[in-house]
Amino acid sequence: MRRPSTSTIVSLATIIAVLAGTVLTYLLRRPGIQINALDVVLPLIAFGALLLRERYPVAALIVVAVAVAAYYPWARLDGPIIVLPFLAFYTAADRGHLTAAIATGAASLLAMGLGETGGVRHVDDSLFIMIAGWMVAAIAFGGVTRNRRAYLVEARRHALDALHSKEEEARRRASEERLRIARELHDVLGHNISMINVQASAALHGLKKRPEDAEAALKTIKETSGETLRELRTTLGVLRQVDEDAPTAPADSLARVDALVAASGLDVRTELSGPLDTLPTEVDLAAARIVRESLTNVARHSGTTDARLTITHKSGNIVIRVEDDGPGTTYDGGSGFGLQGMRERATALGGTLEAGPRPEGGFRVVARLPLKGAR
Structure with missing residues (x-):
C-alpha cells in the first residue's frame, strides 16, 4: 500500500x-x-x-x-x-x-x-488587516520555498557537473599516463631488444668465421639485456609504487651521445655543434630518446648499417637530424609507435618532428626542439 x-x-x-x-x-x-x-x-x-x-x-x-x-x-x-x-x-x-x-x-x-x-x-478593520497579512504571508512563504527548492536543484546540478568534470579529468589524465608509459616502454624495450636482435644475428653469422666477433656480440647482448631488465624493473616498480633501489644506469642524455651511438651497433657519422651539457632537462631527455629511437629504426628498417647524426643549435632550437642511405625507402613506421612517440615528445615541448623518405634515397628524421619556452 x-x-x-x-x-x-x-x-x-x-x-x-x-x-x-x-x-x-x-x-x-x-x-x-x-x-x-x-x-x-x-x-x-x-x-x-x-x-x-x-x-x-x-x-x-x-x-x-x-x-x-x-x-x-x-x-x-x-x-x-x-x-x-x-x-x-x-x-x-x-x-x-x-x-x-x-x-x-x-x-x-x-x-x-x-x-x-x-x-x-x-x-472590522483589524480583522481585515490581519486576513490580508495572512494572505500575503502565505503567498510569500510559497515563493520562498519554491526559490529554495530551485536553489537546491541548481546546487545539486552544479555538484553533479563538477563530479562529472572531475571524473572526465581523471579519465583524461589516466589516458595520458597510459600513453606516456607506453611511449617509455617502447623507447626502452624497443631499442634494446632491437639491439639484441641485431647483435644476435651478427653472432650467428660470424660464429664460425670470426669467433672473436661473435664473442663481442654475445657480450653486448648480455649487457643490453641486463640494462633492459633493470629499466623494465624500474618502470614496473614506479607503477607498483613500491620501494626499490634507484636505477643504477644514468638517464639518456645528449652529453652521452657517443654511448647512444655505440649502443646502436651502427656505423654513425656524427656532427655536433653547440653545447650539449647545458640543455634543459626535459629537452635533453626528449632529444636523447629521439636519437635512440631514430637509430633503432635505421638498424631495424633501413637495410644498412651506415647513418648520419647531426645535432646543431639554430634560432633558439636544437635541431636533430638522423639520415641513412638504405634501400628501406618504403618504411611506413612499422607499428607506428616509434614515430608517434618521437612526435609526441617533440610536440609536448612545443617543437616539431618530420620523418619520411629522402628524395635521393634512404630515410630522414628531423626534430626541432625549443630551448626556451618548453611547454
Missing part, C-alpha cells in the same frame, strides 16, 4: 481541523439560527478542491476562494473555513503560479472590502 504524500496528509489534517471547528460552531450557535444547504455544500466543495491543490493549484485556489467568499455572506454558520484559502495560496505560489496567487488574493480582498460597504459590517 502506497503511503500518502506529505501534501495529502497536510490537506487531510487541515480539513479535519476545519470540520471539527465547524461542528463546534454548530453546537455553540445562538438559539434560533438554522443552517441551510450552503453550510454543508460550500465546505464540501472547498474540501474537495483543497485535496486537488497539488495537481491543479490554480483551479483549486479559485474554487476554494470562491467557496469561502460565498460561505460567509450566505451560509448561516461562521465556521473556520477561512483558513483553507491560505493553504491554497501557499501551494499556488510554491508551484510557480505567483501571478495567479496575487491576482486571486487581490480579488478576494477587494470583494471582501466591497461586501463590507453594504451597511452591516461582518469584519
Whole structure:
C-alpha cells in the first residue's frame, strides 16, 4: 500500500481541523439560527478542491476562494473555513503560479472590502488587516520555498557537473599516463631488444668465421639485456609504487651521445655543434630518446648499417637530424609507435618532428626542439 504524500496528509489534517471547528460552531450557535444547504455544500466543495491543490493549484485556489467568499455572506454558520484559502495560496505560489496567487488574493480582498460597504459590517478593520497579512504571508512563504527548492536543484546540478568534470579529468589524465608509459616502454624495450636482435644475428653469422666477433656480440647482448631488465624493473616498480633501489644506469642524455651511438651497433657519422651539457632537462631527455629511437629504426628498417647524426643549435632550437642511405625507402613506421612517440615528445615541448623518405634515397628524421619556452 502506497503511503500518502506529505501534501495529502497536510490537506487531510487541515480539513479535519476545519470540520471539527465547524461542528463546534454548530453546537455553540445562538438559539434560533438554522443552517441551510450552503453550510454543508460550500465546505464540501472547498474540501474537495483543497485535496486537488497539488495537481491543479490554480483551479483549486479559485474554487476554494470562491467557496469561502460565498460561505460567509450566505451560509448561516461562521465556521473556520477561512483558513483553507491560505493553504491554497501557499501551494499556488510554491508551484510557480505567483501571478495567479496575487491576482486571486487581490480579488478576494477587494470583494471582501466591497461586501463590507453594504451597511452591516461582518469584519472590522483589524480583522481585515490581519486576513490580508495572512494572505500575503502565505503567498510569500510559497515563493520562498519554491526559490529554495530551485536553489537546491541548481546546487545539486552544479555538484553533479563538477563530479562529472572531475571524473572526465581523471579519465583524461589516466589516458595520458597510459600513453606516456607506453611511449617509455617502447623507447626502452624497443631499442634494446632491437639491439639484441641485431647483435644476435651478427653472432650467428660470424660464429664460425670470426669467433672473436661473435664473442663481442654475445657480450653486448648480455649487457643490453641486463640494462633492459633493470629499466623494465624500474618502470614496473614506479607503477607498483613500491620501494626499490634507484636505477643504477644514468638517464639518456645528449652529453652521452657517443654511448647512444655505440649502443646502436651502427656505423654513425656524427656532427655536433653547440653545447650539449647545458640543455634543459626535459629537452635533453626528449632529444636523447629521439636519437635512440631514430637509430633503432635505421638498424631495424633501413637495410644498412651506415647513418648520419647531426645535432646543431639554430634560432633558439636544437635541431636533430638522423639520415641513412638504405634501400628501406618504403618504411611506413612499422607499428607506428616509434614515430608517434618521437612526435609526441617533440610536440609536448612545443617543437616539431618530420620523418619520411629522402628524395635521393634512404630515410630522414628531423626534430626541432625549443630551448626556451618548453611547454
